Amino acid sequence: MKLMRDTWLIFQRQILLVIRNPVWVIIGIVQPLYFLFLFGPLLKPALGVSTNAEAYRIFIPGLLVMLAMFGSMFVGFGLIAELRAGVIERSRVTPVSRLSLMLGRSLRDVVTLFFQAALITLLAIPFGLTVQLGDLLLAFLLLGLIGLMLSALSNALALKLRSEDALAPLMNGVAQPLLLLSGILLPLALAPLWLQRVADWNPFAWGVDASRALFAGHPGDSSVWRALLILAVLTAVSLGWAARSFARSVR
């Protein structure tokens, strides 16, 4: 009860801050739009499909996964700024629940992500994207898990490193291979076998496959439940780790 109340308090404040300074939310939306407009037109010939709409139906579900990844991986920078401003310390001297300090922020990241993803989905409809509501909700569940996992990891790392200079290279170093090995830009079916085997170890590649299956109207595809299961487990582990590091360094 106290945990929920405290989480709600922290979430409200965090959302207020996002609304007052929405620049990062906007950048999060603009980035996939760039891909949609500047990279999308290359896809029809590259994928060997007959219409642009067909190419976009393959591309956009992956783009949403990219949005979930990149929108959440860098939230730790905000936490470092808050550590420096003294607002974390100010929270720590109150009896507020330590876990809520993390959950309120993660909840902010998931809500922001849903807003961005809904906007991109709507904007993609004129490009030929089609989806059933039920499948879309499952896809958003998938995105939400990815967002929650990466935001928890990013915040936990921020608490450990406490410096942008350490967090930035780490995040960039991890983000690039994860992106390239996820089949977001081009399906991994086009990749040589060894690359496909490496990508099998990338949970986000599973996420992209599942997202594509859902937008193609195949919620029963085995990639869907597999991805949901893998991501749910990883999310639970990340949340556990982040909660521990919050409880420890934010004693």
Next chain:
Amino acid sequence: MMIETKGLRKSFRSRDGRAKKTVEAVRGVDLSVREGEIFGFLGPNGAGKTTTLRMLATLIEPDGGEATVAGADLRRAPGEVRRRIGYVAQGGSTWDEVSAREELVLHARMYGISKADAQSRAARALDAFQLTEFADRKCKTYSGGQRRRVDIALGIIHDPRVVFLDEPTTGLDPQSRAHMWDEIRRLRGEGMTVFITTHYLEEADALCDRVAIIDYGEIVATGTPDDLKREISGDVVTIGVNGATAKAAELLDAEAYVNKLETLESEGVRLFVDDGATAIPQILRTLDGAGIALGAIELHRPSLDDVFLEKTGRSLRES
């Protein structure tokens, strides 16, 4: 006692290049702070002031020792301590993009206070700290003094029994500092116990009912400013001797009426004597006899800086 500590210790591991070393920041601090007093924690930078304060405010865990804060055991019931204390950090504590009112309401609610109560507390605090005029402007538009007042208003929004202020006037101009002193006295007037750290001697002298002096992680003196000064019996005479500091020091140190002598970086010596009025003619005679030209000569009652000098062998201003 509002705060009582016994043997409080804390060390940090730090990395100096490749070698790891342990820094003992606080090495066994015993303190007793009475209810309703302004207690000053005085010492040079790096002496262990902030570390001690952060331990008492439950922000870092002591390595050893015991403490009771506002009646709650620091190590066994940190949650209870949190409910009873307020803490104002040195470096500020507000988000740029929200207003003082929004900050105060949220902070009160983090103590479990209801929304309506939090709002009326915020309004009262804004009024008491003369912040009402810009209460709904974003914190980033405030001056340094205004921000500091917001920080302190946040620290006491839940009516704590003790409030810890870490260098509350550092970086403020003289007018804001005087204003801040009034605010702190007002808190005491409301029955709160105030624990402040400072490295300003005038501040400790003017504001604090009692002070403790910490150096290298240990308490070297505790008492009221007057008691501490009285411990140094007699008067302090400061003499400027251009270019002849060493010689003057040597001559005067040999005199029987000089209890203690310190050379100053600013070409001069400081003498601790039993009675300044009788000592000065003798000093003049001694120096004159040696042909040492005198600069300024000053007689004063011991200050807290003299106490610090007496206890640690160096001046707080120079350290």
